[in-house]
Amino acid sequence: MEEFWKKISKNRYYIQFFKNPFSYVTGAVLLALFNIAIFAYSGNPWGVTGTFANWGAWLYRLFGGNVDKWYYFSSASAQTTLENGFLNNTGSWQNIGIIFGALLATLLASQFKFKKIKSARQIVAAVCGGLLMGYGARLAGGCNIGALFSGIASMSLSGWVFAVSLFAGAFIGSKLLTKFFM
């Protein structure tokens, strides 16, 4: 059996498709094709963070909370989405696919590892970064997928505005990063 796995790990197709990272061009073409598929299937281009807001609302309901009066969820379509529930939501399945697909990819490449947390600084930065990204994505009406990737693909000017702002933010972020993590 061990012999068998050794043989597979040396197979050139295994190495090409599962071990080595795809080139940027391959990744870009695949993302474009899958976004077209999502658009054709669901009628909406690919987005990620809008679904997380719904997950938050369902979680809040689970603990007895009520978001019906919240402005963010006040539209009829938002209410319908919440009523239909987690399992009937296309976005939920897309995000579950991302999480388990990423896990599957590292497992297939034999690169899965629990990484140690190096410092308390990393925790603080991760929590602050996550909160800022989540909050910002809801204010902007999308993240780098929904607002940038799908926005530009839909010939929307807002996608380009997002791109310029993203570069400005990334520039400031990288300055902070070298200041606090070097």
Place this chain on the structure above:
Amino acid sequence: MMAEFELDCLGEVCPVPLVKAQKKIASMAVGDVLTVHIDHSCAMKNIPDWARKEGYNVEVEEVDDGEWDLIIEKNK
């Protein structure tokens, strides 16, 4: 006389390992060798990309699942 240096970047994510490696290499003499320990797959791409562009010799060694040693020789 060639010297050997090591950088422990385990648990650190992009672009920290790359910037640390760049700073370390800049402080080394020609002929010295730097070993960078990483467990972030993107550093396995961007550090060798940068080092090869600079004209250094680079070797990537997979030491464990999701863990690599990058051996960079400052040969010029």
